[in-house]
Every structure is written in structure tokens, then in C-alpha cells.
Amino acid sequence: MSARFAVGSPVHRAWQSAGLVTLVAGAVTLPLVFDDYRLTQLGQAVAYAVALLGLNVVSGMSGQISLGHGAMFGVGAYTTAILVGDHGFPVAAAIIAAGLLGLAVGVVVGLPALRLRGLYLAIVTIAVVTAFPLLLVQPFGRDLGSGGASGKPILLSFVKPSWFPLDVTAVGFRFSMLALTAVGIFVVTTRLVRSRVGRALIAVRDFETAAVAAGIRAAGVKVGAFAFSTMLGAVGGGLFMLMVPIVSPDSVGFPLSLLFITAMIIGGEERVSGAVVGGLMMVYLPTFTSDMALKVPSLAALPQPGLLATVLYGVILVVFVLFVPRGLMPLATRLRERVIRFVPPGLEGPQSGNPPRPREPSETASPAVRRETAST
């Protein structure tokens, strides 16, 4: 039997506050626990999570397929590196500028979203992510400061300010700043998707005609979602530079977009929290499969065991798609609801056990299939 509480009740507020406090506390105190290696990995995961959050908004919530997120991540990383390294911008200002540039790029690229659907829009975004690394190595790209094929380094020397009370390394301090910024971004985005804006996104995704009939400006919602998504992608790229002091064309192309897509599937594309899980997966899953391939004696003895890491990665992804098609966070929510449920006000009365929840006919199918079903 699960306890049921109304959304907005003190228990619900306490639950939400506890989550926020945990995140903030983790951002500040993890540098006291982990070494630089772990913090560098975690920091990368958090930066990826910010970018993934954008992808969740555009794909999971507004129903548009974007395969160009790797390029948007690159726009943010390069903008930050160039503004800091070549023009002396403070890092924070550079990341904000990167976000604004990502927003502008999103508006331009998002305009086709008004006329294109599904795979056709995906093709447009593939063109963007394929072209982006090539643009970086062109003469005009180098003139802008891209650094060409060798990449653009950004060397930061952070001095822990006197007001920061904890004894942490430079990497630890950078991690705290990155993580606190990410927490702020997640809070804003969570509020946004739970507001009228979020409901409009979902309405357009699920039944565009009905949404328009209800007075929602579908065109604005679509372009807005796309631009917000690319903005977060660019901010994620900017934040990434706090942990990895270089960005190169090899690291911001189509393979990165595919990693984003797989992480979105694993985390759960319709959840804000799915981005956090996805970010962690982007960093730890390849590391885990590589370690498996190199350290398990029977695998390590094979010729080129590293190649096996890619196979293991693929197998794990297939398992997820087959058995957890909606991602880990929806699964975690279902497990949590066995203990505690938050329901609309008025429905929180005592219940004897969990009432059987009516299952949607396509609930066990992949999100893409469900979306197709919804749109037909």
C-alpha cells in the first residue's frame, strides 16, 4: 500500500525541497569526497545532462526529432573557448553568450520545424551536425578562432575565492560552480515544463490540431522549444569547458549526437530527471564497457579487446530499448509510487492498496511508436 499525498501539500513540498537540498549539498560537498578524476567525470556528466535536458524538451516534450544536438553542444563549447581564450571574457559571461548564440541558431534551424515532421526534420538536423565539424576546419572557421583540426584549448587558472568556505582543489571548485549552475538550470526548466508552457508543448506533441483549436500557437511553441533546446545544448557545451580544457571537431560531430540520443532513451526522454541519468550514462557507460573489455581476463585476452567495448555498449542499449523502453526515470518513478504517490488534490484519501492503473494501449512500446500512435 502506498501513501498518497496531494500535489502541493506540505509533504509534496517537503519531498521537492529535499531533492533540491540534496542536489545543492551534493554540488558543494562532493569535491570533499571525490578526487579530481571522479570530479572531472562527474562534471562532464553534469554538463552533458544540461545539454540533454534541452534534447528532452525538444524531443520528449514537444515531439520533434533533433539529431543535431552534438553541433549545438559544440557551438557552446567553441563560443566559450574563443571568448575566454581570445577575447578575455569572464567564463560566466562567455557561457551566457554561448547560450544566446545557441538560442539564435535554434531559431534559425528550428524554422523548418514548422513545415517538417519526423524523419524529415531529423534529416535537417543531421545536415547541421555533419556540416559543423567541417566548418570548423575551413579557413574562415580558423579566422574565427576555432583552432582548426587540432581543436581550441581553453586554459583556466581558477583561484578559489576567499568566501568559499570549503578546502577543495581547483577542479573541485570548478565542479561546484558547474553543478550549482546546472541545478539552477534544472530548477528553471522543471518549473517551465510544469507551467502552461510545458502543457502547451505536450498538447502540440500529442494532438496538434486540438492544441491549435484550444488557442495554442503551435508554430511558436515548436520554434520556441527548438530554440530553448539548442540554448541548453550550447550552455552544456560551455559548462563542459570547465572540466575539459579543449574542444575539437572530432568531439562535437554526429557521434556525439548519437550518444545524446542513446542517453536520452536510457534516461527517459519525457522527464527532466531523465537528463541527469542520461548525462551520467554518457560518461560512465563507455568507461564501464571499456573497463569490462580490458579487465575481465577472458575478454582482455581477445585481440583488440577495446573494440568489444563498443559491442558491449550496443548490447546494453538494446537491452534497455527492449526491457525499459521509456527509460530509467519513469521506471524509478513507478517504483517510488509503490511507496509514496502524489496525486491531484482531492484524490489523496485512504486507499486499500494500489488501484490498478489503466494501461495505455501503447505504453510498452518505444516512445517513438507511442508518438506515432498519438499523432494518428
Place this chain on the structure above:
Amino acid sequence: MKFHVRHGSVAALAAACLLASACSGGQSADARGGERAGGGAFVVDAKGCPPDATEALPDGAPIKIGMSMALSGPLAAIGAPNADGFKAALAAANAGGGVDGHKIELVLKDDAYDAARATANAQEFIGKDKVMASILAISDASISATRPLYEQACVPQLGSISAHEDSSDPVKHAWTTVAIPPAAAEAAAGVKYLAKTVPHGKVMEFRQQATIGEDWAASFPRAAKAAGLSLLDVQTISPTATNLDAQAAKLTASGADAVVGELAGAQCIPMMQSLAKAGFKGVVLVTSACNGAKQNMMPIGKAADGVASLFFQKDPSVASAKDDPGLKQYFSDLATYMPHTDPTVTMTLNGYTAAELLIQNLRDAAKMDGGLTRVNLIDAAWSAKIRRTEFLEPDQSMNGDKDPYIINYVAVQTWDAVGQTWKPTGISNTWDGRH
């Protein structure tokens, strides 16, 4: 709901302000270089190094060497053989007692040719594994990303694979050494060859839009013009291109006397195939990245006949390599310690020779005052003298800022498709650091 959104906005703004106040002091990290002590040997700047950088390794403790290698990802075909060759040389050295009573232990991690993972690996090498040195970093991006970390921790970053001239800069970045000659050294040898075979001829460059292309662009045109060659419009090649027919058609239409393939990896074969298809009869010169006969020449038969390539290391894949006294120990060690590894792959030999140099550096460091320390190791690396018979010029040395490369000698050989072997042209160049 507006209230909540405002709440969130305030949180985000606060976080941004926090970041702004904390990071406004962003600036370039100080590099750590080296200098010549009283006109004598080149020594690195060890001021400010952690105390353990000058502490000798305890008796019997293993010498840990970190290798962050592309074992998966787009360059896995390069990474795995490098690691295997390295392991074979290490196993041979350990079987002989190791270095100064210490066994050498390889800490191998996969970075999938990703600078982000290479950075995390470097953090772990330094913080957790406490390696004596890192070895064989591949890609300019990874080297640039990890170099500041190694400099700060005073951990030698040895034998990096980069043809970029700035990668070996003992004055500014003395904790990083490279294992291959700069692209300028290859370009100089290539220009000599072209100036002899097509004097005052028209030359077209096929330039890959990758680091190798950029490195050649920085040196080849200048050297070619100085040698009296005339350069035609450069044909750029996307790193993902699999068909170079369009560039080959332009080449034949231009009336060029020679073409230089400034490319690597999977594009070597497509280039030569496209040239053959287009009926190009002029001189073809490719970089050392294309010189593995088994990988790049033999598969395309007559289309590779007469192709000239740049060499500093012998090709273990030709039939005569088995009888080469200089490669005898290499084949023996591979057969003994890595029997499942293909010794005819050029990259396997690369890893093996990198380990040979490292072992020599360790032996030299162990003889220095203070014993086997990280500072002594990097000082020994900059003053290395070694004989490696797997190279065309076996006697090699480094001398800090006066001679920052262990390999300076580059020769040109042409492929004989009938005899299935490389034929010396008699043309070579010894790099003296000048363009």
C-alpha cells in the same frame, strides 16, 4: 505558476552570479618549461613541483606507466596495435629483470580518441594510479588537454604522437616529449624528392582537413616554393570522404606533374585508387602515415606501383623484414610475449619502439643523482641517446632545445608492386629544426 517560474529564475540567476564571481579570474595556466643549466645539460623547471616528483621510487616498487589509448572508437585500429607492441617490449624488459630492480607495469585505459576521456584518464593516472610517466598520447587535442595536468603534477608525458611543431617545445612545455618527427621534417624530405624527380614541376596537394593536413600546410608550401616547384590549387579532402574521384579528375585536368597526399588513415587507399582510375601518370608522394605496405599498398596491386612514401621507421610488413637483423629482436619479442598480435602492422612496431625509448630513459634516470624520480626521468628523456635498429637511422638522440626530436632522419622510398617491396630512392633529409 508564475511565482514558481520566478523562483527558479532567481535560482538560475544566483548560480550564474556565483559562477561569474568565481570564474572572473579565468586566465591561461602557467606552462612549465626548461632551460640549460650553466650551458650544460638541459633540465626541466622543477620549481613548485610536488615533493614526490623528486622522491626516488622505493626499492622493488613497480614503475607504473600510464597509457591512455584509443582502444575503441574511430582510431581503434591504431590504438590496439600500439598498445600490444608496447606490452611486448615491456614484457621483454621485465623478463630481463626490469629497470634497476623495478618491474615496469602498464596502466592501460581506453580514451576512444576523445579528449574528454583522455583528460579524465590523466587525472586518474596522476591522482590515483600515481604513475611515473604517461606514454603515447595520440591526437593534438588530447595532448593539449592533458599537458597542463601533467605539468602541474610534474609527471612526464613521454612519446606523444604528434607531428605538430609546437608539440615538442622544451622551453615552454618541458614535461612533454614526442616520438615522431615533425611534419616539417617529412615535408622537407618530400620536397627534395619532388625537386629531383620533377624539377620546377607543377605540384598539387591533396590536403586532408585534419591535423595532418594542417601540419603539412604549415611547412610544405614554403619549402616547395623555395625549391622552385610551382603549387597548384590545393584540393581539400573531408576526413570522412571515401571517394576522391573529383579531386583526381581536377588533378589530371590541371596538368600537374606530381601530387602530394597530405592525408592519413582510411584515405590513403581511396586516393591511390582514384588517381589510378583518373589515369594520372605523374609522381605520387604520400606521408609516412600511408607507408604500411600491408595496409595501404598491397591491397590495391598495380595502382600503388611507383608511389613514393616518407619513412623514418622500417616497414615490418614487407617480406624482407623477417630477414632484417634490425627487426629480429622485435619479431622475436612479439612472438614470445604477444603471440596473438600481428607483428607486421606498422603501429605495433610504433608501440614497441616507444617502449624501447622509455626503458632507455628509465635506465638513464636510475643512474642519475637521486635515482629513479620523475624529475630525473624527464631530464633523462631530453638528453636521450639510443640505438634503435628498427629505424632507417638507428642512432638517435635528443638534446633539449637544441635537438627536441628523437627522430630527425626521413627518407623517401618507392613501392615496387611487382617485387612487393620498398625501393630506396637515395633521397633523405635530416631535420635540423630550420625550414
